[in-house]
Amino acid sequence: MARLIPSRSTCLPRMTAGEKRVSERLEQKLDDDYLLWYDVPIGLKYSKPDFVVFHPRRGLLVLEVKDWKLETIHESSKDSFTLLTDRGLVHQRNPVAQARLYALEIGVVLERDPMLRHPPESSYAGKLVCPWAYGVVLANITRRQFEDAGLGAIIPSALVICQDEFTPSVDAEALQKRLWDMFPWQFRHALTLPQIDRVRWHLFPEVRVAPGEGQFGLFDGSAKNAIHVPDLIKVMDIQQEQLARSLGSGHRIIHGVAGSGKTMILGYRCAHLAQALTRPILVLCFNKTLAARLEQILGERDLSDKVQVYNFHAWCYAQMEAYHLDKPKGKGMWERFPQVVMDGVEKGLVPRGQYGAILIDEGHDFAPDWYRLVAQMVDPETNALLVLYDDTQNIYGKAERRRFSWKSVGIDAVGHTTILKLNYRNTLEILSVAKAFIEAQSDPTSDSDDGQPTIAPESAGRRGPVPELLRADDRAGEANVIVARIREEQAHGRSLSDMAIVVRRDADALYFHEALSRAGIDARIAQKSGKSKLFQGGPTVKVVSMHSSKGLEFPLVFIPRVGQMPSEGEDAQLEARLLYVAMTRATEHVMALYDAESLHVSLLDRAIGEMRAAG
Structure with a gap:
């Protein structure tokens, strides 16, 4: 057929x-x-x-x-x-x-x-x-x-x-x-597979992906009028193209594994809706860093005047500002932002149906009440709501956070749910190690909402080196190993922008950022006050927390301090998901470092050993 x-x-x-x-x-x-x-x-x-x-x-x-x-x-x-x-x-x-x-x-x-x-x-x-x-x-x-x-x-x-x-x-x-x-x-x-990709690249500029930019490289800036044809081209795969072009009106859900191109499809949908709708389009996610990156990329595609990008709590704050609601104060005030906006909607102080379309990335980190609020913000005439999620990357709470039915929160997506299993971001080696690690810690077949099992990613088959797990004497020793490796990569022509250090603690982010600065290596840190500027300026190594790394990708990723995961009293499965997210940020290679034995070091060492034994 x-x-x-x-x-x-x-x-x-x-x-x-x-x-x-x-x-x-x-x-x-x-x-x-x-x-x-x-x-x-x-x-x-x-x-x-x-x-x-x-x-x-x-x-x-x-x-x-x-x-x-x-x-x-x-x-x-x-x-x-x-x-x-x-x-x-x-x-x-x-x-x-x-x-x-x-x-x-x-x-x-x-x-x-x-x-x-x-x-x-x-x-x-x-x-x-x-x-x-x-x-x-x-x-x-x-x-x-x-x-x-x-x-x-x-x-x-x-x-x-x-x-x-x-x-x-x-x-x-x-x-x-x-x-x-x-x-x-x-x-x-x-025709060979590369020739087929080239045919699609020429005939359908919308499916082009800018080389070296991964899922964020959609809509190659040279798409419409370029004369030069690059030797290496990249396009959406057929499933991604069919899905992107087939997202019609109504509520839609894409359940995709890490690296399957969910965010790329979101960007395609934004561009399409921006041409078709008169009302503004809203893009929401949980992660501030991802929101900043999405805003930058959509801005580069001249979509800023039609598409608004917020992390969820920043959007709640903007609603409170726009409609003069009393803002919570004191400790934990941000957690009370959603309720204030919901109360404003119920009292008629905040209008419903403000947006021609709403697109939600990182839907696995949204609470049920957030969905109930957001669903009311879509113009009923367009009724365009798209949710993208991956249960494996739920790192902001326990699995119970997603134990609800879509219908119960006002989302009617029966028959409009698509599953993306194929991972394009990671090499077979990275994905195999990450899968073996997470499966050893949790049950990948446990049901999520609506009785749908968590989806195990499948590799697109790209190969690379097996992830490394190195031991150092202490944190300073880990920093020395990372600095030496960065210099080695630079000597072989790798850009600083291709490398990132992904850490569990904010204190470690500051430490490794300072270590790179002392070594004369340009680096930028995703501090709370400067996440929107993380990708601005010249080539720099990015230092980000595991939470902030969600949705991002880099060819080479360093993950120090694995020996401190999980710390006493921390949820081992949640910490495992954090490390899984960190590993799957890498498109080519992962280097993990530790200075003490821990549960996650043991599980990661075993996963790497199994990968090496399998050849």
Whole structure:
């Protein structure tokens, strides 16, 4: 079964009856390795063909679908058709000419890339390796009607599929043969996976990911008008693209493992909604550092005027300020912020429905009452609410915090929940060690809310070195090891911005920041007063707490003081989740350090040993 992007349920409101039938037939009758895009902009001109059909061994085919009936065709020529409608005579371009223009756009865009052309030594030197073609589907005209009306003189018969040729009973092979007979020449070799990514990179700029920026690199700034084509390209995977394009109206939930691209999809959704809505869009998360990073990235994409980004308590404070509510004072005042806003809503002092859409990252750290409050802030006309979460990263409370049903907090997402299992951020080695460590500490199959089990991440298969666990004499010794390793990495060309030190205690953050400063290494610390400035300025090593690291990623991560986890009286499972979060911030390598034995040192050592034994 072919994959349709976006999903049909999302497309139905704008599909004609004929387009709906064509989409159903293509999905049902084509094999699993076919991809179908419906009404998705392509290339530099953002043209919108009805369907683009792609197969790695066949090529790219543009199909224009027309719901015309024979009796409505008043005149026709190779350039245009004149149709009888309720509005009188309407002139439209000949659909085969329209399809040809779209297909030519595909050819022009792809031929710019040397890696998609035949090499100089080939007999097809300089020609595109990927065939392209075009055709028309006449959804309400049979083959007999087509021939009797002499339409073959206007649209070549081989480039047309008629009503009776894509019925539910049509033979799958016959339909596929009809499609590929539209090609003037056949493909001799299948496209490789890198070539397929390059085709998608060129045709669909929205799925581009800027190299080296991970999940935050979506919407590569060169996407629309660049002439230069990078040697290394990165795009959303097919599941991510389908999900991003298929997020329709209503309440939606994405349950994704760490590194599965949840935040990238959130950013895609923000850009889409910013074009479609007039009311402001609200992005909420728990972590102040992640909020600052999201605000920076969305600002770089010129979305700041439409998208507001807050951590939840800062948003509550902004609401209190805007509507002149009495602010709590004294110890623990921030914990009382949500209740003050909720009371304001109930009393009519804070208006409901303020936002055209609300998107929540780190939903696993939100309390039930917070959801009840936020759900009331969405404009009921759009009703656009997206929640992204991962139970494994719930590090701000016990598991009971998420023991509630979505319906009980005003979120109706039945049938609109998506699971992302594939982890793209971490290497197989990092993910395997992190999984083995967390599974030794807790039960990964325990139910979360709504009876849904915690999802175990699966590796995308990228390889790298096995995480290191090194012992030092004391904290100063750990700092010396880290400084030496940073200098070594610098000598091999790694940027300081590619490295981070992730610590459990604020006191340790200050200590290691000072140690790097004494060693002459530029570093920036995520202090409470300066988290928004963490990613500003030149290249620096980032020093962040485990809590503040959530949502961030760096090629090389140092995790000192593991020997102090868990401390006496601390929740071992919560501390394990913190260390899991710290490890999964690394895209290439993890170095953990300790100066004393502890439960987590033992479990981590065992997980690393198992990884080494497995090869």
